[in-house]
Amino acid sequence: MVTHFRNILLVFLALCAFLTRVNAQETVVVPNFWDPKAVHDRPADIPGKIQFLATDGYPPFVYRDAEDRLTGFNVDLARAICQELDTSCSLRIKEFSGLLPALEEGEGDAIISGLARTDDLVERLSFSDDYLKLPARFIVRTGKEKAFGADAIAGARISVEAGSRHEAFAARFWPEAFLMPFDTVEAARTALVKGDVDAHFGDGLSLSFWLNSTDAADCCRFAGGPWLEPGYFDEGLSIAMRKDDASTREAINYALRRLQQTGVYRELYLRYFPVSFF
DSSP, X not given: OHHHHHHHHHHHHHHHHHHHHHHHHTOOOOOOOSOTTOOOOOOSOOOSEEEEEEOOSBTTTBEEOTTOXXXXXXXXXXXXXXXXXXXXXXXXEOOHHHHHHHHHTTXXXXXXXXXXXXXXXXXXXXXXXXXXXXXXXXXXXXXXXXXXXXXXXXXXXXXXXXXXXXXXXXXXXXXXXXXXXXXXXHHHHHHHHTTSSSEEEEEHHHHHHHHTSTTTTTOEEEEEEEEOOXXXXXXXXXXXXXXXXXXXXXXXXXXXHHHHHHTHHHHHHHHHOSSOOO
């Protein structure tokens, strides 16, 4: 009986140790771009309907699944915004070049398609709070991620895409590193896979997709960061509206904060970004 109990105990302890390792490996960092202590009242003037405009063919943001159904992070986020506001919601697909004219001509109320905040557009449109930022990240060979930190950058061979903001940032802030520019992002990643460099520095979002692909073959992991330095990587994804449409902007900003507070944003992030880039 004692031996049998001891065997059960050993199996139980082994299972607990295994589950602990799995949970540690599967911990995913979900970013929060809103002040958790801020209190915001529900706007008094909420639109009865919000017509979103977007471009498809950009997974995981807006794309069509195997059954030709429109899906993606932006699609579900727009739906969640309208549910939070208790207002009707629709999504109209346009060519990217047609998004701005459609908004300005009243065919839609908000563009949720990664429209960049250029100086020209900031004067013509208003933008919501960022709902997703795009940090820079390091990746290193699997097993070396814990040893790679600020002290390890000095003297490290780091691959970057030539002419990119990542190269410019690294050259400015880590002059003691050995930067190795490559003509393409693919070549810079391959250099890490082959062991020709110690780390690769690039766009965190793109790297998260690559790390989860068969091309990466579980070779590498994120290490250090994320980097959101103003002037380099601080511009994120937001929703664009007409300049005079303050009620829609205020309603959307309120909904975005509520989605973070209620955990809906977390659920969407984990659904579409299983390898977090934060």
